[in-house]
Amino acid sequence: MAVKNKKLFEFSPALESAGHIQLKEQYELFINGKWTKPKSGKYFKTINPSNEKVIAQVAEADEADVDAAVSAAEKAFNGWSSLSGKERGKYLFRLARLIQEKARELSVIETLDGGKPIRESRDIDIPLAAAHFFYHAGWADKLEYAFPNRKTEPLGVAGQIIPWNFPLLMAAWKLAPALACGNTVVLKPAETTPLTALKLAEIIEEAEFPPGVVNIVTGAGATGAAIVNHPKVNKIAFTGSTEVGKIIQCATANTDKKLTLELGGKAANIIFEDAAINQAIEGIINGIYFNQGHVCCAGSRLFVQESVHDEVIQKLKARIENLVVGDPMDKNTDIGAINSKSQLETINKYLKIGKEEGLEMFQSSCSVPSKGFWCKPTIFTGAAQSSRIVQEEIFGPVLAVQTFRTIGEVIQKANNTPYGLSAGVWTDKGSKIFNLTQQLRAGVIWANTFNKFDPTSPFGGYKESGFGREGGVHGLESYLKFND
Amino acid sequence: MARLEIKKTYKIYIGGKFPRTESGRFYNPKGIDVNVCKSSRKDFRNAVVVARAAQPAWAGRSAYNRAQILYRIAEIMEGRRAQFISELELQGSPKKQAEEEVDATIDRWVYYAGWCDKYQQIFSSVNPVASNHFNFSVLEPMGVVASTAPEESSLLGISTIIATAIAGGNSLIAIASESKPLCSVTLAEVLNDSDVPDGVVNILTGNKDELLPHIVQHMDVNALVYCGSDKKVIIDLKEKSADNLKRIAHYSSDAILSDSGESPYFIKTLNEVKTTWHPIEKVGAVGSSY
Numbered sequence: 001m002a003v004k005n006k007k008l009f010e011f012s013p014a015l016e017s018a019g020h021i022q023l024k025e026q027y028e029l030f031i032n033g034k035w036t037k038p039k040s041g042k043y044f045k046t047i048n049p050s051n052e053k054v055i056a057q058v059a060e061a062d063e064a065d066v067d068a069a070v071s072a073a074e075k076a077f078n079g080w081s082s083l084s085g086k087e088r089g090k091y092l093f094r095l096a097r098l099i100q101e102k103a104r105e106l107s108v109i110e111t112l113d114g115g116k117p118i119r120e121s122r123d124i125d126i127p128l129a130a131a132h133f134f135y136h137a138g139w140a141d142k143l144e145y146a147f148p149n150r151k152t153e154p155l156g157v158a159g160q161i162i163p164w165n166f167p168l169l170m171a172a173w174k175l176a177p178a179l180a181c182g183n184t185v186v187l188k189p190a191e192t193t194p195l196t197a198l199k200l201a202e203i204i205e206e207a208e209f210p211p212g213v214v215n216i217v218t219g220a221g222a223t224g225a226a227i228v229n230h231p232k233v234n235k236i237a238f239t240g241s242t243e244v245g246k247i248i249q250c251a252t253a254n255t256d257k258k259l260t261l262e263l264g265g266k267a268a269n270i271i272f273e274d275a276a277i278n279q280a281i282e283g284i285i286n287g288i289y290f291n292q293g294h295v296c297c298a299g300s301r302l303f304v305q306e307s308v309h310d311e312v313i314q315k316l317k318a319r320i321e322n323l324v325v326g327d328p329m330d331k332n333t334d335i336g337a338i339n340s341k342s343q344l345e346t347i348n349k350y351l352k353i354g355k356e357e358g359l360e361m362f363q364s365s366c367s368v369p370s371k372g373f374w375c376k377p378t379i380f381t382g383a384a385q386s387s388r389i390v391q392e393e394i395f396g397p398v399l400a401v402q403t404f405r406t407i408g409e410v411i412q413k414a415n416n417t418p419y420g421l422s423a424g425v426w427t428d429k430g431s432k433i434f435n436l437t438q439q440l441r442a443g444v445i446w447a448n449t450f451n452k453f454d455p456t457s458p459f460g461g462y463k464e465s466g467f468g469r470e471g472g473v474h475g476l477e478s479y480l481k482f483n484d
Numbered sequence: 485m486a487r488l489e490i491k492k493t494y495k496i497y498i499g500g501k502f503p504r505t506e507s508g509r510f511y512n513p514k515g516i517d518v519n520v521c522k523s524s525r526k527d528f529r530n531a532v533v534v535a536r537a538a539q540p541a542w543a544g545r546s547a548y549n550r551a552q553i554l555y556r557i558a559e560i561m562e563g564r565r566a567q568f569i570s571e572l573e574l575q576g577s578p579k580k581q582a583e584e585e586v587d588a589t590i591d592r593w594v595y596y597a598g599w600c601d602k603y604q605q606i607f608s609s610v611n612p613v614a615s616n617h618f619n620f621s622v623l624e625p626m627g628v629v630a631s632t633a634p635e636e637s638s639l640l641g642i643s644t645i646i647a648t649a650i651a652g653g654n655s656l657i658a659i660a661s662e663s664k665p666l667c668s669v670t671l672a673e674v675l676n677d678s679d680v681p682d683g684v685v686n687i688l689t690g691n692k693d694e695l696l697p698h699i700v701q702h703m704d705v706n707a708l709v710y711c712g713s714d715k716k717v718i719i720d721l722k723e724k725s726a727d728n729l730k731r732i733a734h735y736s737s738d739a740i741l742s743d744s745g746e747s748p749y750f751i752k753t754l755n756e757v758k759t760t761w762h763p764i765e766k767v768g769a770v771g772s773s774y
Contacts, residue, residue: 131614148606150749246726253722261729418728437760438624439540447762454613458621458759463706464729472611474621474757484744 011324014331016118021105023195027058029065029218030201032072033211039064044220046194049115050328050337050372058194061217066186066226069215073157073184074232076212081154081182085141092137092179094207099130099172102203106196110168111328113195115337115373116291118329128453129172132471135455136176139476143181146473152480154182155258156234159227162197163240164190164339165294165395171197173470174237175214176455181479183235184213186227191220192340225251233257237478239296242393242419242464260468260478262296262460264393265421268414269299269450270404270436273307275426279448281315284399287424287450289323289335289377293397294343296465297422299450301383301390302401303410309403313381316399317362320377325366335397338373347375347396354380354389354398385413393419407435415441420462424450443469494665496521496689497672499534500682505690506530513663516575520665523690525698528630528657531686532704535628535655538683543625543653547601554597554651556678558590564674565590568639571666575638589640595746596647603652603748607755616764623755625653626731627706630699632692634711634737638664643671644740645709646685648750654707657686659699665689700724700732707731707754711740 026043028035038059045054061069080088099106103126110121143152158178162170167189178185189197201216217223221244228236228251235258238248242263252259269287271280287299304312328336338344355361359380368374375397383390383400390400404410414423422444425436437445443461446452453459458472468478495502507524542550561568565586572582604623611619629649634641642658649656660668672687688695700708700721707730710721718734725732733753739745 149747242729246729249726249729250723253726254719263729433762437758443756443758445758445760447760449617449761449763452613452615452617452761454611454615454619456611457613457619457761458609458611458757460757462756467729467731469757472621472759473609482749 011332013327015327016108016111016329016331018108018112018329021108023056023109025056027056027194027198027218029059029061029069030198030214030216031065031069032215033205033209036065036068038062044191046113046192048112049192049339050369052371055112056195058198058218061188061219061223061226063226065217066223066230069186069217070157070159070227070230070232072212072215073186076210077156077184079210080184080213085143088180088182089137089140091207091209092133092140092176095203096130096133096137098203098207099126099133103127103130106168106199108329109199110196111336114164114167114193115328115339117333117336119331119333120291125166125169128455129168132169132172132176132455136180139177140180140182143476143480146476147480147482151483152181153483155479155481156183157232158183158185158235158237158479159230159233160185160187160237161224161227161240162187162189164193165291165296167193168196168200170239171200174239177470177475178237178479179213181476183479186215186217186233188217188219188224188227191218194218228252231255235259235479238262242466245466258478258481260470261466262468262470263421263464263466264419265296265298265461265465266301266391266393266417266419267297267299267422267424267442268301268303268440269424270303270410270414270426271305271308271312272427272432273305274428276428276448277308277311277315280426281312281319283424283426283448283450284316285319285323288399289320289397290451292335292338292375294339294395295451297444297451299422299424300394300399301414302399303404303414304401306403306405313379313401316379320364320379323364323366323377325364325368325374325376327369335377338375338396341373343395344373344375347394347398350389350392350394350396350398351378354387354400357387357389359383359387359389385416391417407432411436411439418464421465422446494518494520494669494689496523496527497669497676497685497687498527498531499686500676502672511691513575513665516666518666520689523688523695525695527688528695528698529702531657531688532628532702534683535657535686536704538681539625539627539655542650542655542681542684547604550651550653551597551600553679554593554600554647557674557680558593558597560674560677561590561593564670567670568667571670572638575664575666585637585640589643592640592644592746593647596651599748599751600651603751606748607752611759613761616766617761618764619759619761621757621759623652623752624758626754626756627654628704629654629656629707629709629754630659630702630705631656631709632659632696632711633661633668634740635661635663636737637661637741639667639671641711641737641740642668642687644745645711649709649754650680650684652751652755654754655684657688659692659695660687660689662690662692696721697724700730701727703728705730707733709754710734711737713737
């Protein structure tokens with residue numbers, strides 16, 4: 001059956017062109033509105049994970065470079081924060097428009113640098129990044145309406161450290177509220193995906209932002225640590241692993257830095273026997289295989305009610321046979337390249353653990369390119385609560401399936417994790433949805449849908465998935481202090 | 485012959501009962517001729533177990549019901565004014581100041597009673613997402629909260645912290661002022677008389693410095709409220725809370741004891757924001773509706 005389906009849905013390649021993009025061979029640091037060579041003189045290479053070819057080399061910022069960036073942000077703060085909210089907002093509106101105008105170029109660069117399917121960077125990452133700036137632009141002159149009866153002030157210099165899974169979108173999530181609230185920023189993109197943030201720096205230049213308001217420094221963990229530990233940084237916003245988040249919490253304990261953490265997750269996606277099964281299958285697929293599973297809120301734990309288990313598993317297997325795995329630049333591609341070699345090694349380690357734990361593993365029979373980093377969409381069935389692939393975040397296209405009989409049982413199992421970022425529920429019964437959504441301990445609940453994002457919608461976790469929200473009126477709080 | 489006075493035994497409050505500390509230890513607050521329980525780590529752990537068990541049902545009460553229970557606390561306290569005033573005097577407050585503190589505390593319970601069914605409307609939102617989804621954000625209690633109280637206050641401080649936590653649907657373990665613990669035990673009796681379900685509020689007396697390291701590292705506590713200005717303690721709590729990323733809030737005593745102690749933002753601080761999405765069916769529209 002599956003094989004027959006596969007033939008039915010075979011597509012000819014539909015490659016997006018990379019001919020229209022402009023990339024330099026070497027990128028410097030964006031400090032105080034100028035492209036600045038790193039004091040260390042060091043550069044690192046960023047590669048295309050789908051073919052391992054070098055795309056560009058990028059400056060590695062050390063402590064001295066970070067210090068220069070923070071000083072520039074500090075100097076720019078007075079001017080930026082005393083601009084009227086209306087004027088600040090206009091800069092952000094401008095930025096949103098420029099991102100929209102350059103959406104095609106940004107999408108292609110995002111896909112080349114990170115390995116995600118062009119369909120996703122084109123339809124999700126880049127439009128949402130523009131939407132985040134557009135949404136927050138309008139807040140800049142309306143902040144007094146956001147927090148009734150309180151007086152707000154910007155914090156100062158915000159240090160922002162973002163991950164490699166949604167490079168430009170995460171930059172937008174961080175920059176837009178920070179700038180709208182009147183802060184200045186030092187932002188560090190991830191070392192495997194720095195290019196769209198650097199393109200954003202060019203767009204910020206084009207938008208004529210005052211120098212020093214946004215500074216973008218590239219590098220790896222040491223660069224991030226220099227930002228976290230810099231005494232003149234007033235706010236740290238970090239998206240990444242729970243392990244690093246805890247280190248940052250300890251590192252900032254001895255300071256007055258305001259901290260928000262958006263960390264890991266192990267979301268439960270729960271399907272009841274009364275769900276619209278075919279819709280739910282699409283949602284489960286989107287929940288775990290979107291962006292190769294490199295999603296902190298991925299629906300990586302599937303809970304299936306026993307009575308529909310066999311049907312759901314059979315349909316899931318048939319569906320992943322039809323997922324197109326391969327060249328991220330192909331518009332038909334559903335699953336692109338794993339972001340880096342080290343992430344592929346992590347995923348493969350967990351595949352091995354799953355097999356050693358005695359779980360049944362099913363993978364798509366698709367072939368993958370010989371060069372680059374690839375992982376076929378994978379399902380483990382028969383998983384137990386104690387399985388490591390159930391307990392630990394894999395950050396790849398790997399789904400662990402468990403079963404349940406009653407609502408009470410599945411709530412208990414779903415909440416039995418140190419994480420609490422997101423969860424999904426599939427049922428056609430409204431009262432059951434509200435029962436579940438109230439009892440699941442997670443910051444975002446998708447009912448009969450999954451992995452949806454919007455700038456107006458607050459995002460963030462419970463428990464060890466971090467604290468603070470990004471997006472919506474609730475996200476503004478992370479970038480303000482209250483003087484009353 | 486003069487009648488021999490019946491002296492009160494000051495005990496702790498766990499799960500709706502008044503046990504002595506399991507450790508059998510006591511201390512004498514300075515200048516007060518009373519033996520007060522010096523609670524142990526084990527007392528705290530016991531309290532967390534009952535607080536965890538009690539929390540979901542408390543959060544599940546209607547906001548109207550929680551409001552009435554908080555108001556009931558004020559009613560019962562009003563009837564015990566004289567007892568609270570004399571306890572405050574025993575702990576060194578001049579009579580006028582003692583009366584003012586009791587009045588302010590009763591009024592504060594009324595203030596927070598009124599917030600129970602309103603803060604959600606102030607802090608929730610319907611979010612106009614661009615896709616075909618209905619999307620809303622609400623506050624949800626963090627769960628089990630532990631707290632210390634402003635040291636200089638026997639009654640108003642701990643009452644404010646308890647009110648802000650339980651108005652928002654949390655259960656909590658409140659550590660009393662170490663030097664002025666008497667009113668907290670009498671407050672426990674009021675709570676026990678006011679339809680506050682067993683385990684929702686638990687009150688321990690004892691040595692804060694001894695208990696805090698255990699509290700901050702307890703893996704089943706969601707949030708910790710520290711009242712005080714000791715920078716070293718605050719740093720230590722922020723570091724040690726990283727184990728389970730429990731939320732830390734710290735307030736100066738003045739922020740709690742002055743008029744600024746009346747604000748719904750205290751309730752919000754002990755709540756998480758939860759956002760829910762659901763598709764909206766567009767009849768006749770093309771494409772996936774999930």
